[in-house]
Amino acid sequence: MVTRKEYRIKLVSNELLNNDTCYLGFYCPEIASSAIPGQFVNISAGTMFLKRPFGIASVDREKGTFNIGVKVVGKGTEQIKEFEVGTEVDCLGPLGNGFDFEDYDNFILTGGGTGVFPINFAYETLTAAGKKVTVVEGFRNKNQVILNKEGYVITTDAGDAGIKGTVIAGLDTLNIEDSSKTLICCVGPIPMMKAISSWAESKGMKCLVSMEQRMACGAGICLCCIVKVKDDGPDGYKNVRCCKEGPVFNSQEVIF
């Protein structure tokens, strides 16, 4: 059944968060009204052939807009950073499976890098629903700290902002009352998610991770963006699509 369409959408805002990261807003009521935290969009990147995937950072359902954060890592993101308001892009979305918040009362949202963008969407959604949310984010140094809100626990490798150390040092400061009722949602670089996943396991907490992989279609048809997960079959693992079966997985399923 036809339930999806390709969008041509307009950029409505583009602000720099630091020297290589920007925050873009697009007008697309269909995406703004249906997206949930952890989902992503695939958007065209100027002259590049393939679209680029970005986790949704925020939605404004009344205005019909959504935001993404883009860190410059190559030729595609270089062009996106320079997009002027009014620029039109091709867009697929919302894509993938977001976070399943059901059955939990308390939430720890944690991660770093461009993971702070989906974490922001999760924070806004959960706090609006009156849930208890703790955010712990790790960065390399003070200049990398973006989208910080009051009450967030921040760690930096350099120690020039927040707690010195990795995000685990921040998680260790938390006083967790009932680990069985607390869900950890984690978005960040793979080594960080691996460490957080082990930390969660040691505390007996369920942890959801949002994986990333080089992606082509975002629509589940090319099988390029694989994540290795545990399987009962003879190999003990299988490759599943980050864009379709993910990007959010139970951390216990992922083979990092």
Next chain:
Amino acid sequence: MNPLSVNVGKTELKSPIILASGTCNFGRELSEYYDLSILGGMSSKGLTIKPRAGNPGVRVAECASGMLNSVGLQNPGVHYFIENDLDFMKESGAAVIVNVAGHSYEDYVDMATTLAPHKDKIDALEINLSCPNVKAGCMTIGSDPEAIKAITSKLRSLTDLPLWIKLTPNVTDIKATALAAQEGGADAVVLINTLMGMRIDIRTRRPILTNNTGGYSGPAVKPVAIRMIAEASQVLSIPIVGCGGIEDYKDVIEFMIAGASAVEIGTACLVHPSLPVKITEDLNKYCEENSLELKSLTGTLQRW
């Protein structure tokens, strides 16, 4: 009268547009974007006897006007396909092309034998002798005219389903491999699969693809495909299904003039999943404006 209807040998298609293997999975995901019954056909993800996990790590690297992939024939295995996907493809309304891959002569024989009882649901077998991303079989077989002829004639003796042999462009003489398929009893050849390539991360000095090499596809390879179709059509009496870099209706027409009876669209659909809808509309308009049937274009190249 449908101006888009074409024939690939004895296979009638309502449109020349076929989704290329490996760029549509088995159609389910794309059916969320448009009604697949507009298509001439759909070529399944490359199938093997046993399930394959495919290659590990990074499988895609962007290149100028295209991409490298090294998926490595990840697929659920032909038995799972028959139980779970074949009926969906059949009911989509597009002709069902089953893409058959293997690592050895015996694998292809096994595949044909396994699929034979389901021939009522299958319109053609596309024999993949050209995947560059697995260590044995496929492209190794597909580079050797004698091996192509041997495997095609063996399959010919096992099935009366139309046999389309998908060939690799990574050869010096496409006429020789295409002729070998014809001599083996193929009903058509599919030209071309991907071109082998590599990209390197200059910081780590490692290939971007974990498989080191991959297959180059997309608009960049279009002139290579057209040249090979034009060359092969000079020597073949069986039809050609063209494939490689098609992005719009003009590309379809160009491929048909070069000698293709139908075309496969792949990489462009990874960027625009509903592209076949636009191409189909444009082809209908073109036929109407020029008062012609699309199939009349095949092989009308006027060489200098």
